[in-house]
Amino acid sequence: MKHKIKHFYYDASQAQSQAVVQFKSQTAKTHIASSVPKITHYREGKSALYLTQKQGAAFKPCASLNPEYVCCNVQVLDAVSNCPYDCSYCFLQNYLNNGTLQVTADVDAMIEEVRTKTARQPWRFFRIGTWELGDSLALEPLTGTSAQLIKAFAGMKNALLELRTKSDYVENLLDIDHQQRTVVSWTVNPQTIIKREEFRTASMAARLSAMEQIEKAGYLLALHFDPMLLFDDWAADYDALVKEIFSRISSQSVVWISIGSLRFNPEMKRTIEQNFPGSRITTPEMVAGPDGKMRYVKPKRVEMYQHLYQTIQACLPSDDKPFVYLCMERWDMWDKVLGYHPHSIGHLDYLMVRSLAQRFPGLVHQNPDLALYDNGDAF
Numbered sequence: 230m231k232h233k234i235k236h237f238y239y240d241a242s243q244a245q246s247q248a249v250v251q252f253k254s255q256t257a258k259t260h261i262a263s264s265v266p267k268i269t270h271y272r273e274g275k276s277a278l279y280l281t282q283k284q285g286a287a288f289k290p291c292a293s294l295n296p297e298y299v300c301c302n303v304q305v306l307d308a309v310s311n312c313p314y315d316c317s318y319c320f321l322q323n324y325l326n327n328g329t330l331q332v333t334a335d336v337d338a339m340i341e342e343v344r345t346k347t348a349r350q351p352w353r354f355f356r357i358g359t360w361e362l363g364d365s366l367a368l369e370p371l372t373g374t375s376a377q378l379i380k381a382f383a384g385m386k387n388a389l390l391e392l393r394t395k396s397d398y399v400e401n402l403l404d405i406d407h408q409q410r411t412v413v414s415w416t417v418n419p420q421t422i423i424k425r426e427e428f429r430t431a432s433m434a435a436r437l438s439a440m441e442q443i444e445k446a447g448y449l450l451a452l453h454f455d456p457m458l459l460f461d462d463w464a465a466d467y468d469a470l471v472k473e474i475f476s477r478i479s480s481q482s483v484v485w486i487s488i489g490s491l492r493f494n495p496e497m498k499r500t501i502e503q504n505f506p507g508s509r510i511t512t513p514e515m516v517a518g519p520d521g522k523m524r525y526v527k528p529k530r531v532e533m534y535q536h537l538y539q540t541i542q543a544c545l546p547s548d549d550k551p552f553v554y555l556c557m558e559r560w561d562m563w564d565k566v567l568g569y570h571p572h573s574i575g576h577l578d579y580l581m582v583r584s585l586a587q588r589f590p591g592l593v594h595q596n597p598d599l600a601l602y603d604n605g606d607a608f
């Protein structure tokens with residue numbers, strides 16, 4: 230593993246958990262700690278891993294959900310906090326109060342919460358991700374918690390797990406009876422960007438090889454071109470990336486593709502420049518959006534998104550396309566790039582489930598009903 234973890238801790242209550250047993254088999258240096266070691270700086274926190282019990286509610290709506298934007302209404306499961314990787318654009322460098330790497334070892338408690346909450350809306354098909362505060366698979370070789378989640382989701386009726394990663398750690402996932410209830414997704418970028426801005430992550434070649442293995446194991450896949458970054462030759466490099474991906478995996482295994490671009494809170498500009506003095510990501514012209522976050526100016530974003538979207542469309546068969554959506558953009562950007570916009574956040578949720586139901590018969594427990602999904606808050 231490409232990590233710099235030097236200190237390994239676990240909560241005493243989790244001593245018998247599968248995660249701690251696996252963790253102890255991987256390293257002899259583990260210690261019991263009665264509380265999460267406090268490491269303020271996010272980067273120093275990456276050197277200490279704490280396997281914790283579940284703390285409070287772990288299952289909740291994505292924190293980025295904002296009524297100004299066409300959000301997809303994904304739910305998140307707080308299974309990890311902080312990340313052994315070190316991307317220059319990572320929002321965690323300006324977000325975490327405690328930088329210690331944490332993985333929830335108490336998978337049974339998380340699953341119980343998911344079962345209880347998904348049962349309250351039996352008409353709904355939930356998409357649930359574990360990537361909000363870190364990478365879903367980066368610590369998998371040490372803890373095995375994602376494998377446990379995959380096994381539990383295999384028996385769920387109205388929920389789909391999404392594990393999102395920049396790693397190539399798929400080996401212990403390949404033989405699991407997943408029942409196609411897990412989507413393994415990759416955040417992708419041209420190798421130039423991976424090398425320059427996504428430190429310690431797997432190369433694009435390694436991610437592609439992992440995608441092939443995951444597809445062969447029968448999993449559903451997803452792709453996230455997010456954040457797209459501006460750099461010399463961005464158009465040609467994104468073209469080549471899309472073509473390479475679809476020469477290696479079938480679009481028929483891909484459930485959805487998201488597109489988004491660099492965004493960060495204004496105060497993070499200085500943090501990025503301090504933490505990554507060699508990075509140039511803060512130099513292009515940017516403007517503040519309705520959520521206060523800085524983004525590339527709109528005409529540039531339109532150009533980037535249209536270019537990528539058209540390249541993707543040219544690689545897909547006309548009769549079976551993965552669902553494509555924009556992340557954290559307003560309805561007018563959807564019109565410019567995709568030629569339409571969902572009329573509410575609930576409508577987008579519905580469209581994504583409808584696409585799954587149409588493309589993967591038997592996956593969704595019942596045909597989605599727009600009247601139930603639609604929350605009425607039109608854009």
Ligand code: SF4
Pocket residue numbers: 311312313314315316318319320321362363364395
């Ligand atoms: S992989 Fe994601 S969570 Fe990890 S450092 Fe990069 S942006 Fe942050």
